[in-house]
Amino acid sequence: MQDFFPLTVTDINHDTRDAVVVTLAPRAEDADRFRFRPGQYLTFRRDFDGEELRRSYSICATPEEGLRVGIKRVEGGAFSTFAKGDLNIGDTLEAMPPQGRFGTEEETGGKHYLGFAAGSGITPILSLIKSILSGNDQAKFTLVYGNRSVSSVMFRRELGDLKDRYLDRFNVIHVFSGEAQEIELFSGRIDADKCHALFGPWVRPDTAEMAFICGPEGMMKDVASALEEAGMPKNRIKFELFGAAQPGRAKLKARAEAARKAGNMVKATVIMDGAPHTFEMPREGQSVLEAAREHDIDAPFSCKAGVCSTCIGRVKKGDVEMAQNYALEDYEVEAGLVLTCQCYPVSDEITIEYEGH
Ligand SMILES: Cc1cc2nc3c(=O)[nH]c(=O)nc-3n(C[C@H](O)[C@H](O)[C@H](O)COP(=O)(O)OP(=O)(O)OC[C@H]3O[C@@H](n4cnc5c(N)ncnc54)[C@H](O)[C@@H]3O)c2cc1C
Structure with missing residues (x-):
């Protein structure tokens, strides 16, 4: 049986003009069902004009922090527009227990991880960054994060705090497609050319244990093939895709x-x-x-x-x-x-x- 359970909205933070971060709590009797691994997602269901829609959102927090999702409003999108505009503290959302296999169950030890995210694709990777860095004081993480502009960066403050906290172990490289940067390398989109330009001095696929990629399909394919060309084995490259084109x-x-x-x-x-x-x-x-x-x-x-x-x-x-x-x-x-x-x-x-x- 597939089950949905009520989660209460306990906090709402309007992270950017288009994104909202929603903290949720299960009932005491459902606490075990909603335990999760970093990188997993929740699936919500809700009726819109008499039709039941189901939408998935990756958990952006660590298991210790609890259930939290970051939802970016999609133009004309049913659930994301509702979440951004109409969801309030105290409301109830129906959700399936956490699912998904994005992440790693291996011992993170003193290893070095890479993350490539674009837009809302940061959510599962943020959970992984925090869990990996807090889980082992030798682990390192390098994040390449693409956005249109500084104002559209989700979790900008939290990423800054993480950088302060893990000065030598966390490195974040922002790439902006809609804003010129002092260093040309940090402008444009994350594609194969950008990856090859970043590899070496900025990003070291040769020393990395694993890479996590989350963003649009084209970007994920580009990054994966660039990583493979740089010598990273295919089974060390993990993807999470948020949507894909479907036949009519x-x-x-x-x-x-x-x-x-x-x-x-x-x-x-x-x-x-x-x-x-x-x-x-x-x-x-x-x-x-x-x-x-x-x-x-x-x-x-x-x-x-x-x-x-x-x-x-x-x-x-x-x-x-x-x-x-x-x-x-x-x-x-x-x-x-x-x-x-x-x-x-x-x-x-x-x-x-x-x-x-
Ligand atoms: C595993 C997974 C994890 C995810 N994690 C996240 C996350 O952490 N954060 C996040 O923000 N998103 C995440 N997503 C994406 C999310 O699930 C939704 O797909 C997204 O929020 C859009 O849903 P929506 O209901 O708002 O839009 P929808 O209503 O599904 O609309 C999507 C687009 O289609 C267009 N559209 C809708 N109906 C029609 C129509 N009849 N004709 C033409 N066009 C139409 C809309 O204008 C819009 O552009 C994830 C997806 C998956 C699969």
Whole structure:
């Protein structure tokens, strides 16, 4: 069963003109459910004009600090506009327990970490920076943070305080796309050229243990390939993507309808809470997640874009293919894990299990 639990808004801080930082507290009986690892996110649900929307926000605090998210208003965006403009202390938000695998579970020791963030992509990385630096007095962190201008930098004061506190161990390089800087290197966007120019004197991928990247898709790809070119192994580069382009829903629906009409169906079994549910689904145009929910199975989901990891399932029988995957590592896919929101049947019969549900 997928559960949402009430969280009370205990503080609101309007960090920039467009961003709000919201502190939340679970009920005493839910405290254990809401324990989290640095880098994880919360998924909220809320009705907007009669439609339930689910949106994920990374936790920007350490486990010791508690639940806090930083939300940047997106022009015309439903949840972020509501959070920035209408959320008040004392309000309740419904949230799923923390999820996500961005971060590291390794011993941080005297190691050196890199972070590359753009805009609101700083949120999970801030949690990692604070946890890594406070967790070991030898650990080091270098952050490259891209924004349009100084006024749009989220957590500007907190990053400054961290710099004061960890003078020799924390280094932050701000890169501004909309404001000229005295040093040309710090103007522009974080792309492959910028990375190569920063590598060496400013950023040392050769001595870094791991790199964390969070920002727009193009920036993440550019930074990752620059890091790989600089010799960093792929499995040491971690991503968190906040959104991805999706194929048009209307087109997919039409393909599913055509498959149904042509009798082009497969037999699907979805195991939820240990109980198997078997139904027929179109071979094309409908994801396993959508088919399961159409058959009243309470399958978990959030972004529906292959970005978050809420809808993970395991293939027990048959073959499926994923349209997009920004959340699972190669070895997890090899082990049979799939993002069911992106998962389409390839064989005549499939069985997928939602584990932990
Ligand atoms: C794992 C994860 C972690 C995340 N962490 C954070 C975080 O820490 N901080 C943060 O700020 N964000 C984060 N995000 C992004 C966040 O979840 C939302 O996607 C974001 O806030 C936008 O949601 P919204 O409801 O405000 O906008 P939406 O209503 O989803 O709109 C998004 C865009 O689509 C446009 N749009 C909406 N409806 C239509 C339509 N019918 N036709 C055309 N265009 C339309 C809007 O104008 C807007 O530009 C995260 C996402 C993921 C997956």
